[in-house]
Amino acid sequence: MNKEKFETVIGLEVHIHLKTASKLFCRCENIFGGKPNSRICPICTGQPGVLPVINKEAVKLAIKASLALGCRIKKKSVFARKQYFYPDLPKNYQISQYKLPLAEGGHVYVDGEKINLTRAHMEEDAGKLKHTAAGSLVDYNRTGTPLLEIVSEPEIKSPDQAARYLKILRSIFRYCEVSDCDMEKGSMRCDANISLRKKGEKELGIKSEIKNMNSFRGVRNALSYEVKRQTAELEKGGVIVQETRLWDEKKEVTKSMRSKEEAHDYRYFPEPDLPPLEVEETFIQSIKETLPELPRVKVKRYMKRYNLSEYDCGVLTAEKELADFFEKAVDGLTKTDEATVKTLTNWITVELSGKLNVAELEITRSRISSKMIAELVSLIEDGTISGKMAKKIFEIMWDKQESPSDIVEKEGMKQITSDDKIEGICKKTIENHSKIFKKYLSGKEGVIGALVGSIMKETGGQANPQLVNSKLRELLAEKK
Amino acid sequence: MDKNEVEKTAKLARLNFSEQEEIPGDFSRQLNKILKYIGQLNNLDTADISPMSQPLVKKLKLADDTSREFKNKEELANNAPDFKDGFYRVKKIIE
Numbered sequence: 001m002n003k004e005k006f007e008t009v010i011g012l013e014v015h016i017h018l019k020t021a022s023k024l025f026c027r028c029e030n031i032f033g034g035k036p037n038s039r040i041c042p043i044c045t046g047q048p049g050v051l052p053v054i055n056k057e058a059v060k061l062a063i064k065a066s067l068a069l070g071c072r073i074k075k076k077s078v079f080a081r082k083q084y085f086y087p088d089l090p091k092n093y094q095i096s097q098y099k100l101p102l103a104e105g106g107h108v109y110v111d112g113e114k115i116n117l118t119r120a121h122m123e124e125d126a127g128k129l130k131h132t133a134a135g136s137l138v139d140y141n142r143t144g145t146p147l148l149e150i151v152s153e154p155e156i157k158s159p160d161q162a163a164r165y166l167k168i169l170r171s172i173f174r175y176c177e178v179s180d181c182d183m184e185k186g187s188m189r190c191d192a193n194i195s196l197r198k199k200g201e202k203e204l205g206i207k208s209e210i211k212n213m214n215s216f217r218g219v220r221n222a223l224s225y226e227v228k229r230q231t232a233e234l235e236k237g238g239v240i241v242q243e244t245r246l247w248d249e250k251k252e253v254t255k256s257m258r259s260k261e262e263a264h265d266y267r268y269f270p271e272p273d274l275p276p277l278e279v280e281e282t283f284i285q286s287i288k289e290t291l292p293e294l295p296r297v298k299v300k301r302y303m304k305r306y307n308l309s310e311y312d313c314g315v316l317t318a319e320k321e322l323a324d325f326f327e328k329a330v331d332g333l334t335k336t337d338e339a340t341v342k343t344l345t346n347w348i349t350v351e352l353s354g355k356l357n358v359a360e361l362e363i364t365r366s367r368i369s370s371k372m373i374a375e376l377v378s379l380i381e382d383g384t385i386s387g388k389m390a391k392k393i394f395e396i397m398w399d400k401q402e403s404p405s406d407i408v409e410k411e412g413m414k415q416i417t418s419d420d421k422i423e424g425i426c427k428k429t430i431e432n433h434s435k436i437f438k439k440y441l442s443g444k445e446g447v448i449g450a451l452v453g454s455i456m457k458e459t460g461g462q463a464n465p466q467l468v469n470s471k472l473r474e475l476l477a478e479k480k
Numbered sequence: 481m482d483k484n485e486v487e488k489t490a491k492l493a494r495l496n497f498s499e500q501e502e503i504p505g506d507f508s509r510q511l512n513k514i515l516k517y518i519g520q521l522n523n524l525d526t527a528d529i530s531p532m533s534q535p536l537v538k539k540l541k542l543a544d545d546t547s548r549e550f551k552n553k554e555e556l557a558n559n560a561p562d563f564k565d566g567f568y569r570v571k572k573i574i575e
């Protein structure tokens with residue numbers, strides 16, 4: 001691709017389901033799935049004469065999420081009717097916020113780059129359609145689920161960055177416990193506006209709007225496809241048509257929806273059934289106090305406190321549960337110097353995460369507790385066991401859920417560190433390997449590795465390799 | 481508001497005038513009268529008045545977040561033109 005010529009400009013509209021017990025305007029239960037049309041009532045099915053009543057918890061969660069993004073909460077916001085005809089929306093309009101949204105501004109840091117936000121507003125979700133040969137089937141269970149829509153400025157520069165932005169939003173919202181942000185279940189969804197422009201140009205190019213991206217991978221692939229498509233079009237001198245395109249995950253292409261222009265003429269007007277939403281400063285403050293330490297702040301704290309790399313801290317803090325696990329494990333260490341915490345970090349982010357991935361378990365359901373892993377690391381750091389032994393013990397810990405010190409005891413896995421013992425073993429080995437010894441005498445010092453290997457094998461990995469190494473050198477030097 | 485705008489708005493609102501040709505013209509005349517009447521407001525100085533989105537003076541009431549099942553779902557199904565096997569049915573939509 002002609003990377004020097006064009007630059008990519010992406011803006012994202014992200015919808016998240018707010019984790020309330022009931023829907024936004026009625027008291028039907030708000031949970032995922034269930035028997036079709038089992039959680040509906042006159043309000044969410046749009047029967048004539050019904051009135052919507054806003055869920056206070058939904059307002060709280062929307063404000064909490066917005067505060068976590070650094071948005072300004074508007075003291076007064078207004079709900080509006082967005083009108084369109086589609087069977088997933090029984091009222092023929094969606095109650096949303098238009099001119100006066102709940103929140104404005106805010107920003108998210110994506111790998112050190114600041115992405116500004118335009119706004120965040122509340123709205124209700126629509127139902128689900130299933131297309132069959134006999135007709136389209138509608139399930140209104142999801143209708144009326146409270147949503148927060150977060151609109152970014154067109155400041156995202158690549159498909160990769162778009163996916164990272166989404167992951168960071170998910171992390172923040174999960175920390176705040178406002179949403180599960182599960183893209184597979186649709187509790188986090190994303191539409192993108194994407195355009196290209198000549199490098200250095202200020203004005204935005206003509207954009208296409210991409211819908212139907214149902215995973216982080218889908219977002220990255222759909223936008224990458226779109227960059228290629230638009231680049232090819234512009235390079236052959238064509239123009240981009242402003243339109244909505246659907247991502248086809250199987251064929252890995254975006255396709256024009258060929259939607260009629262009128263689809264975008266929503267004729268918004270203020271919702272007559274709802275007075276403006278007014279929130280007081282004390283209410284906002286009380287919500288602000290419930291905000292947890294957010295991942296970005298946590299990363300900085302870990303870097304400063306433990307001198308860990310930004311990458312390590314990013315991995316440890318991506319999910320709140322993992323960060324909690326790490327902090328508990330640190331509390332369980334006998335020493336918390338930088339080296340020990342680094343060892344712990346590696347065991348958590350490499351060994352344990354690997355196990356959890358294979359077993360498809362969340363950290364909260366780990367078979368190895370934070371206490372157990374802290375104990376293992378402490379045993380490594382005080383020299384009781386070697387790294388190699390630790391790996392064996394780790395396997396047993398995972399399988400049998402026993403504590404590492406019990407395993408060390410039972411399996412007799414203590415590392416041999418006594419000077420006398422090691423000297424004895426080394427002497428015997430030199431005697432038993434006279435050929436290697438002769439090679440050593442002839443100047444091939446590298447053969448010492450073979451002697452160490454033989455000792456490690458004989459002792460079942462229990463001899464401390466550093467001690468063996470230095471003891472061998474000492475003994476061999478004497479014999480030279 | 482000319483005839484074309486009336487026709488477009490009608491189409492967006494799913495109002496069907498197509499068989500009675502003279503109606504869009506009638507609507508256009510009537511709507512223009514109404515708009516002219518309302519338009520008098522444009523002559524007022526509203527610089528210091530904040531926009532109103534709602535004529536009601538009532539404050540918004542918020543509901544507690546407790547879920548309650550609506551029992552009479554059968555009635556909801558009966559209200560629909562076509563409800564079968566747990567689903568509302570509409571004619572096939574091709575995306």
Ligand SMILES: [Zn+2]
Nearest residue numbers: 026028041044
């Ligand atoms: Zn309902």
